[in-house]
Structures are given as structure tokens and as C-alpha cells.
Amino acid sequence: MGRRAKNKQGPPAPLPGTQESKGPSRRQLSKVRKQQRLQDSKKRSQDSDDDSQPQVKKIKTQAKQNGKKQVSASKQDESWDNASLDSDDELLDGDDEFPIGSDEEIDEDEEALEEASDEDDLDNDGVFPKVENDFLGSESEVEEDEEEAGDSDEDEDAMLDSDEDDIAEFAGLDERKSRKLEERAAREAAEAEAELRDSAMQTNIGEDGREFEEDEDEDQADISQINLRIKETVNILGNFKEMRDPSKSRQDYLDRLLKDIATYYGYSDFLAEKLFNLFSPAEAIEFFEANEVPRPVTIRTNTLRTRRRDLAQALINRGVNLEPIGKWTKVGLQVFESQVPIGATPEYLAGHYMLQAASSFLPVMALAPQEHERVLDMASAPGGKTTHIAALLKNTGMVFANDFSKDRLKSLTANITRLGAKNTVVCNYDGREFPKVIGGFDRVLLDAPCSGTGVISKDPGVKVNKTEKDFIDIPHLQKQLILCAIDSVDANSKTGGYIVYSTCSVTVDENEAVVDYALRKRPNIKLVSTGIEFGREGFVSYRGKTFHPSLNLTRRYYPHMHNMDGFYVAKFKKFSNKIPKAEKNGKGAEGQEADDENSNGPTTFLEDEDQNIMQGLYIFQYGQMLHFSLVHLTNNCGDFLHSEIFFNRIHAKASKESQTQEIT
Numbered sequence: 128m129g130r131r132a133k134n135k136q137g138p139p140a141p142l143p144g145t146q147e148s149k150g151p152s153r154r155q156l157s158k159v160r161k162q163q164r165l166q167d168s169k170k171r172s173q174d175s176d177d178d179s180q181p182q183v184k185k186i187k188t189q190a191k192q193n194g195k196k197q198v199s200a201s202k203q204d205e206s207w208d209n210a211s212l213d214s215d216d217e218l219l220d221g222d223d224e225f226p227i228g229s230d231e232e233i234d235e236d237e238e239a240l241e242e243a244s245d246e247d248d249l250d251n252d253g254v255f256p257k258v259e260n261d262f263l264g265s266e267s268e269v270e271e272d273e274e275e276a277g278d279s280d281e282d283e284d285a286m287l288d289s290d291e292d293d294i295a296e297f298a299g300l301d302e303r304k305s306r307k308l309e310e311r312a313a314r315e316a317a318e319a320e321a322e323l324r325d326s327a328m329q330t331n332i333g334e335d336g337r338e339f340e341e342d343e344d345e346d347q348a349d350i351s352q353i354n355l356r357i358k359e360t361v362n363i364l365g366n367f368k369e370m371r372d373p374s375k376s377r378q379d380y381l382d383r384l385l386k387d388i389a390t391y392y393g394y395s396d397f398l399a400e401k402l403f404n405l406f407s408p409a410e411a412i413e414f415f416e417a418n419e420v421p422r423p424v425t426i427r428t429n430t431l432r433t434r435r436r437d438l439a440q441a442l443i444n445r446g447v448n449l450e451p452i453g454k455w456t457k458v459g460l461q462v463f464e465s466q467v468p469i470g471a472t473p474e475y476l477a478g479h480y481m482l483q484a485a486s487s488f489l490p491v492m493a494l495a496p497q498e499h500e501r502v503l504d505m506a507s508a509p510g511g512k513t514t515h516i517a518a519l520l521k522n523t524g525m526v527f528a529n530d531f532s533k534d535r536l537k538s539l540t541a542n543i544t545r546l547g548a549k550n551t552v553v554c555n556y557d558g559r560e561f562p563k564v565i566g567g568f569d570r571v572l573l574d575a576p577c578s579g580t581g582v583i584s585k586d587p588g589v590k591v592n593k594t595e596k597d598f599i600d601i602p603h604l605q606k607q608l609i610l611c612a613i614d615s616v617d618a619n620s621k622t623g624g625y626i627v628y629s630t631c632s633v634t635v636d637e638n639e640a641v642v643d644y645a646l647r648k649r650p651n652i653k654l655v656s657t658g659i660e661f662g663r664e665g666f667v668s669y670r671g672k673t674f675h676p677s678l679n680l681t682r683r684y685y686p687h688m689h690n691m692d693g694f695y696v697a698k699f700k701k702f703s704n705k706i707p708k709a710e711k712n713g714k715g716a717e718g719q720e721a722d723d724e725n726s727n728g729p730t731t732f733l734e735d736e737d738q739n740i741m742q743g744l745y746i747f748q749y750g751q752m753l754h755f756s757l758v759h760l761t762n763n764c765g766d767f768l769h770s771e772i773f774f775n776r777i778h779a780k781a782s783k784e785s786q787t788q789e790i791t
């Protein structure tokens with residue numbers, strides 16, 4: 128139960144028919160919400176018929192006119208100029224994010240699973256939703272991520288710049304898309320009707336079921352009431368002086384609203400409140416609504432293997448309806464519809480693209496790795512961002528792809544192989560072992576394990592399975608990892624010296640609070656612009672906490688605003704390898720520097736418990752990719768490979784047996 132809920136001064140009386148103690152189940156809520164959406168969908172189809180305008184054309188026209196609205200026109204960020212789908216049953220999103228504990232928690236939460244299977248099933252990995260019309264392909268086919276392309280070559284740039292025009296001209300696209308969309312609209316209307324009929328039949332189950340039928344009708348009435356009341360309360364809060372009931376305080380209204388949000392959208396009271404507090408009441412509702420709708424399916428062209436225009440043409444020839452995502456990326460494509468499973472096309476299998484959520488492009492774009500650099504991807508599985516980094520490096524330099532989960536190394540190595548990254552070494556350490564394992568990197572990406580509050584649309588289990596303790600434990604780990612990431616970078620790198628921290632969560636505890644902690648503990652870094660032209664500024668203060676003013680350089684992404692998964696990106700520049708001693712020891716005297724000037728020495732933690740966590744976690748496993756990559760790396764950066772540290776730490780431990788084991 129949330130703090131406010133515990134402390135509240137007595138809620139307003141429940142509306143008639145609302146039973147606070149025995150609310151409708153999440154399944155029932157899901158059903159009612161689904162019916163509401165189906166009705167909306169049906170209405171949209173009818174509207175579309177009334178207009179005598181093919182739905183595809185309408186969508187595309189709207190997209191072009193409105194800067195491609197998706198969830199909320201009023202909130203649409205101009206930079207996301209390609210998000211044009213607005214139906215609830217649109218294409219499902221593919222991403223590789225791995226919120227902590229999601230696998231087990233999804234399995235355990237039957238209700239969440241039922242809800243997911245009603246709307247957008249999750250795959251085994253908790254990564255991609257299953258799609259009923261299976262255009263994403265099988266579970267195994269869609270368990271991966273992807274990356275963006277190196278584009279410093281001038282010819283390549285010119286080619287990429289012209290992609291959008293080229294793609295628009297492809298193969299009489301408009302006409303074909305229009306026809307498909309018309310058919311689709313008709314199909315949707317028929318399905319919606321059938322589903323409505325079906326659900327009516329389910330409630331109308333005859334004599335024996337009459338009692339249940341009545342109960343459910345009552346529940347549905349209650350839920351509609353709750354939805355209405357949410358809207359009314361938000362209205363009142365937005366115009367409090369004029370609309371309030373004088374006998375009720377603002378807090379009374381907020382308490383009522385939070386309870387209703389938790390019930391209507393199926394969140395724990397605790398998480399509903401935590402997320403609600405990030406926004407104004409009206410915007411919070413937009414956020415919760417957006418979490419009920421899948422994000423668009425997007426893919427990233429693997430420029431190690433192909434060019435975007437060629438990929439687009441190949442997929443269009445297979446009946447895939449797609450467009451460039453937006454001007455901010457030269458390698459992203461949004462898939463609107465497909466005749467073939469997008470996770471099993473010959474192009475997919477040949478590694479021409481990665482199924483990857485648009486938000487996942489952002490940290491790597493912010494990292495901006497330069498050719499010939501050495502980069503550490505500290506938490507890398509299943510490799511969407513690793514392979515993106517490898518492509519931006521154009522297979523030069525070296526990427527250390529680390530992940531603590533041995534299981535997840537399989538999908539990581541599979542993706543690295545499929546996409547043809549030859550400059551990548553896979554390793555299996557607790558990230559907190561860096562830089563002891565190896566340091567001195569030009570850039571480090573820490574795409575941190577997180578609670579997943581940004582990806583609720585694909586993992587609804589997060590709504591109920593994250594506890595207050597999670598929001599203590601997870602940030603604790605993130606704080607340890609971020610210090611190790613910082614200490615693994617060489618401030619004297621000629622081309623780099625950067626660290627990017629990202630999460631697929633929207634909570635302040637996992638984002639600004641972690642970055643602020645890093646700034647306090649490591650005065651040898653500063654925040655710099657992410658270089659991404661859109662996104663909301665990070666909080667510089669939040670509910671009584673004040674952060675460093677430069678936190679406004681960090682960027683937040685929201686489903687309701689950017690039609691992307693919720694995401695956070697911060698970029699640091701490390702300007703010295705010296706860690707001022709006082710800060711390192713947490714005593715606050717500025718200017719003093721540590722005796723050890725080498726930040727690549729072991730990272731120390733202040734708390735005893737941190738030391739305990741550090742013990743016994745040193746795990747190293749060789750994978751096929753390490754062997755494979757070594758062959759190629761020897762060509763790319765032999766000096767480093769033959770360096771003492773490499774041999775001592777890595778090469779000397781390799782064995783034929785372990786490699787064979789990993790390959791199978």
C-alpha cells in the first residue's frame with residue numbers, strides 16, 4: 128500500500144455500486160478495457176468508412192500533417208515524426224530490455240499472464256510480446272535486439288540521407304498500402320464485432336451462470352464508473368477552486384484518484400502512486416493509458432550487412448509495410464504491417480536487421496562510439512546495443528560485451544554472430560568487477576538492469592510485482608555499477624572518455640538519483656549533452672530532493688509523449704583519472720586528490736554490504752564468440768590483444784573444452 132494511502136484522512140464515500148474491499152479482478156478489468164477499445168476500434172473503422180477514405184491513406188495523411196501522432200496528438204513530440212498508428216491493436220513492439228526479475232515474475236503472475244494473453248502476450252524471455260497474428264515470428268525468432276549504422280563515410284551518408292525519399296517511391300506503395308489497410312479495417316471491424324458477440328455470449332451463460340453474469344455486469348458497471356470518476360477527478364484537480372466540493376481537500380481527491388487508477392489500470396497502490404507522482408494528474412492518466420497500448424514495431428538496419436534502402440526494398444517485396452522511423456535515425460524502420468513473420472525473414476536470418484525498440488537506439492546514439500575505439504558494454508545481453516556499437520565502429524576497434532547472466536549470453540552471442548560483428552568479445556562478469564577485469568576504455572555503456580517501469584506495455588507484470596524494496600535494491604546495484612562504469616573509462620582517451628548510463632525505467636530513484644550519486648562520488652566527471660535532439664529534461668529537483676543543476680542535460684522518454692518505451696539517458700565526460708579523495712571516501716572535502724591516480728584500480732564501495740556483494744561473484748566463462756572474436760580482433764587491434772592484461776585476464780584462461788561447451 129502506498130504511503131499516501133496509509134496516511135490518508137478518510138476517503139470520500141464510495142460511489143454507489145463500488146465495493147472497495149472486493150474490487151473487480153484484473154482479468155475483468157482487462158476485459159472491460161478491451162471491450163471499450165474494441166468499440167473504439169469499431170467506431171474508428173466506421174468513421175473511416177464514412178469518410179470513404181482508405182485507412183492507410185488516412186493514417187499516412189494524418190502522420191504527415193500532424194508530425195505523426197500516436198498516442199496523444201497534444202503531446203506528440205515533433206521529433207518522432209513517423210509514429211502514425213493509433214489503434215489499440217496495432218503492431219507489437221520488439222525490444223530486448225530485461226527488467227530485473229522479469230522472467231520469474233511473469234511466470235508467477237498468472238493474472239498478469241492472462242491479461243497479457245488477452246491483449247499482447249509476452250514471450251518467454253519477457254522481451255517481445257507474442258503476436259496473435261504472428262507477424263513478429265516465433266518466440267526464438269524475436270528474442271533479439273539490434274543496432275544502428277556507422278555512417279561517417281560520405282557516400283554512405285548521402286545514401287542514407289536520401290533513404291526516406293527513395294523508400295516513399297518504392298513499388299507503388301501507397302496504392303498497395305491503401306488496399307491492405309482497407310482490407311484490414313474491414314477485418315478489424317468484423318473481428319471487433321465477433322469479439323464483442325463472443326464476450327456477450329460469455330457473460331450470457333444461461334440459467335446456471337446467471338449469478339455470475341450479474342456479478343460481471345455489475346463489475347463492468349463499476350469499472351465504467353471508476354473510469355468516469357478518474358476523468359472527473361482529474362478535471363476537478365485541474366480546476367480546483369471552482370469545481371471542488373468544499374468538504375473535500377485536494378488530498379482527498381488525490382487519494383480517491385490514486386485508488387481508482389490502481390483499480391482501473393491494475394497497478395499495486397504503491398506503484399500507481401510512484402508513477403503518478405512523476406506527472407500532473409492529467410498527464411499521469413495519459414501515461415497510464417499509453418501503457419495499455421503496444422508501442423510500434425521498429426527494426427534497426429544492420430549497416431555491417433546492408434543499407435537501409437536495400438533492406439526496405441527487400442522487405443517491401445515480401446509484403447512488409449514500413450517507413451523510416453523519423454529524421455533522428457538513419458537506420459530505423461517502423462513496420463506497420465507484414466505478410467510475413469518479421470522475425471523470420473531471410474533478411475532477418477542473414478542479419479540485415481535487428482528487431483529493436485526505437486528507445487533502444489538512443490543510448491548508443493548518445494555514446495557515439497568512434498572508429499578504432501575500445502568500448503565496454505557493461506550489461507549487454509541480448510546485444511541490441513552491442514551490435515549497434517559494433518556497426519558504428521564499422522567492425523574496427525573492440526567491443527567488450529559483458530553480461531552477468533550466463534543464460535542471456537546465448538542470445539547475445541547469437542545476435543553478434545547473426546549480425547556479423549567481428550570486433551566483439553563476450554564476457555560474463557558481474558559488472559561490479561570492472562575495472563578490475565579490464566579498464567582503460569574509450570567509452571562505456573551501462574544500460575543498467577532496472578525495474579522496467581518504462582516497458583509496462585510489454586511486461587504488464589511490472590504493475591504488481593515491483594515492491595518498495597525493489598526500488599531500494601535496484602538503485603543500490605545501479606549506483607555500484609555506475610561507479611564501476613566510470614572507473615573503467617580512460618579520461619585521457621584521445622577520442623573518447625565518455626560514459627552513457629541508461630535504463631528502461633522512468634522512476635527518479637533509478638535515474639536522476641543514480642546520476643546525482645555518481646556526480647557526488649566521482650567529481651572527476653561531468654554531465655554533457657546526450658546529443659539527442661528530443662526528449663524531456665531530467666529532473667533537477669523532485670519531491671523535496673535537489674539534484675545537481677546539470678541533471679537537466681539528461682533526457683527522459685515517455686510512451687505517451689514520444690510513443691516509445693519509457694527510457695532515460697545520461698552522458699558523462701570523464702576529465703580526470705584522479706578521484707578526489709574526500710569524495711571517494713564520502714567526506715566531502717573538495718580538491719584533495721587520492722594517492723592512487725589510477726582510476727582503473729579496483730573500485731571500492733563504502734558500505735559493508737557492498738563489499739559482501741562483491742565477494743564470490745567472480746565468474747568467467749568462455750563463449751564461442753570470444754574465440755571467434757579473437758581471431759578477428761587479432762587483425763583489428765593486435766597490440767591490445769597481446770598486451771599483458773589481456774593475456775593475464777582473459778586469453779590465458781581460454782580452453783578448447785569451454786569453447787566447445789559454449790558452442791553447443
Ligand SMILES: C[S@@+](CC[C@H](N)C(=O)[O-])C[C@H]1O[C@@H](n2cnc3c(N)ncnc32)[C@H](O)[C@@H]1O
Binds near residue numbers: 224
Ligand atoms: C537492460 S538489460 C541490457 C539490455 C542490453 N543492453 C541490450 O541492449 O540488449 C540489463 C542486463 O543487465 C544484466 N545484469 C544484471 N545484473 C548485472 C550485473 N551485476 N553485472 C552485469 N550485468 C548485469 C542482465 O542480465 C541484463 O541482461
